[in-house]
Amino acid sequence: MSSRFEIEVEGVGVMRPVNNFQMARIKNISDHENREIAFVAFGLGMTIKQFKALPEEQRRAAWDAHSRLCSPAALAPEPKAQPDRPRLPRRFERVSDDKMIQIGRELIRIKDQLPHGHFGPWLKENSGLSIGQAQRFMRAAKEAQQERSAA
Template sequence: MITEIEVDGVGTMRHLNNWQIVAIRKMADPKRRAIAELAFGLGMTVRQFQGLSISHQNAAREAHNRLYSPEAFRLPNPKNAPVRLPQRYERVSDEKMATMGAELLAIKAKLPRGHFGVWVEEKSGITYSQAQRFMKTAGTRNRSLQSQANSV
């Protein structure tokens, strides 16, 4: 997953945070909103972004489009085959729940803040509450394994 892209001569394009998104939504002028999304992604003001050369602005637009493309949010497949997700109302063993939870925790760590819930609902095929339950099981299992290792 891509979280930032270096734009030559300009800076690093990053995902917007919640404060930036709210500030953009409050802008009345739609043209200024479009520029603000690019500027804030680079850590600039709208005026600073407008002061850039046309080639730098186009490079920033290209980086923004790559950063927010569906391919940028696609996570690479792990070397091991992914665990099959349960069907609705299917019983899942604690071992399988912990394995899926560990995979979900790894995915959550790679995604930007606030994107995991959306990813679970749209991409995983399970509900957010199921994901939370699986991750909790994985955390409990890891803690019990650590306590066993410490007692030995």
């Protein structure tokens, strides 16, 4: 599954932003040229040596993907919630089954757009829901989808 944080580089692999471990390794590279290459190579899940062995055309495509991934447009936050999207419940507010399913669908959509490990912090910052509440809402949406598929 591809998200806005991944770009397929034909014949090479999937470009992703570097993680904290990779960033720490990059900081320890003393050669300036290799440090720059490391961002692209590590983003593709390669070593610097493997990246340098790629044909020039594939390296250029990888650099383009890295530039698009790190561009301000790619890093911009998602647009604000649309008016037709369900309002998230307040703490201790009772939620109907229909509203729970609606919220669950929206949470699933948001979770699918975020990189692995970013959904929990997103919930904390943006929704006010606990992980348990979010899981219940998403489970209700999945069960409703399965019931619709079975019918």
